[in-house]
Amino acid sequence: MGKTIAEKIFDAHLVDKPYEGVYVLSLDMVFCHEITTPVAIMDLVNRGLDRVFDPTKIKAVIDHVTPAKDSKTATQHKILREWARRHNIKDFFDVGRNGVCHALFPEQGFVRPGYTIIMGDSHTCTHGAFGAFAAGVGTTDLEVGILKGVCAFKYPKTIKFVLKGKLPEGVYAKDVILYIISQISVNGATDHVMEFTGPIVDAMSMESRMTLSNMAIEAGGTSGICYPDMTTVEYLWKFIQNDYPSKEAALKDFQKWVSDPDAHYEKVLEYDLSDLEPMVTYGYKPDLVKPVREMEGTPIDQVYIGSCTNGRLEDLRIAAQILKGKKIAPTVRGILSPATPEIYFQAMEEGILKIFYEAGFSITNPTCGACLGMSNGVLAEGEVCAATTNRNFYGRMGKGGTVHLMSPATAAASAIAGKITNSPLYRGK
């Protein structure tokens, strides 16, 4: 019997099988941010275990609240900063060089096909877009990862999603993943790896694949995985060009990390998405999804474009296409958070920031801030936000607030209309 990509990665990283079905894996990367890591650091210090397994395999960033908004967040930053210095963790991204972790770390070339990656952040599944097994963990798993370079997982069961057809114009990876979650529910992939394949995934950019994998956790998935291909090689080429004689050689090597044709799946789900419409959430769970058409006219107070789901250059370009020469509704606050300094800079060079500025958006530094109601765009009681983020839990962006998840195109069009609406880029029915 053949193996899935996740099974191959597990077998290649096996350190111990202490109990039936439990795999302790060696880790290629441990990513850290300032919200969940300081507690791990303090616990390690208190236990007299203030060590790291390998400083070159630990990457750290301040991204959730940045710059510090108060003394508590300043303390969190300080703990992380001093720990990184103490242990010679060179890849530490402090204010000015910092961006949203799941956008920043791939951009810095820290992800490879076949890697095992953990982070104390549920959206770590994003990095599966590169053919890696990347999973969000809690602080204790993070602590052991930092200390020992290992993490325990159940042997992965996989659901394969075959995405067929061609997406209509104006329909994006965000619409695809919202649709998939609506089909299988927020509990539909719990304890499973979600493998995304088929012509629609093949045609996607790395940025779109990251959007797709980012929301695997919203269906309960441990990781969302795409097969590495030439698109993956092209994205990583500047980081790997000294490791391989040619892009073809890199591709050949990367293709160790694809599932065998006779691999076992728990389920194979096929969707032809040729007629998919732009989608939007309507409740307090990411599986409550409708076509935008059916939510047309829903009033909004704020529009947020950013986050680890949709704060990348591709997303900003799409939104700018719609916003160019337009003003957002006077009743709406528009907030743009480019996900990394590089994205910010590119958007500036391309004139995208000017378009957002002229449309009436407030442009913040790269941060996770508004997405989880920690800073930079918190909602008041009863307010509604059209957001390109990944979670619409009750009160997510602020107590009593409501979040509707959507693509950057839908968010930009809705900002102009002052209510939820389809984008002019959508050329469907």
Next chain:
Amino acid sequence: MRQFDGEVLFLDRSDINTDEIIPAKYLTEITKEALKPYCLEDLKLEGFDPKRDLAGKSVIVTRANFGCGSSREHAPWALEVNGIYTVIAENFARIFRQNMFNGGMLAIELPKETIDEIFREFKGKKTYAKISIDPAEIILEAEGKKKTYSYTLGGFEKALIEAGGWVGYAEKHY
């Protein structure tokens, strides 16, 4: 090893997420104890008031997919500092469940039919749960009614409970 027994809090809803268990704005706290007053503050469940309903409870019985959403271990910690060491549900979100065992807490999964039966028989009554690891058994008692349920605990989870958590286990083995 920890004492898992105590009075039951019934949360009759599926998909109770980590933002409901502890909102993100409190993640700037760097001690577990500081989370205590905010536990389940944003829970969307009719008739539930954390200030009134959490007091004296040690066990939660709920429906499916408890703890979905964020990886924040602050969610089980918020329960822990309120004296709740056990959650019984149809199933859990993976990270939340692992966080529970990693911290020496107990996440018990029972079939949907059993959870349905427990809600039917005990919800709304002052219910006491006696929970043992060996044998893996729950005894629920309320108003003279007494029922025993067995559950399955994996070898790894049992080892984590016995080691008081994953850091202790890993320090010994790796």
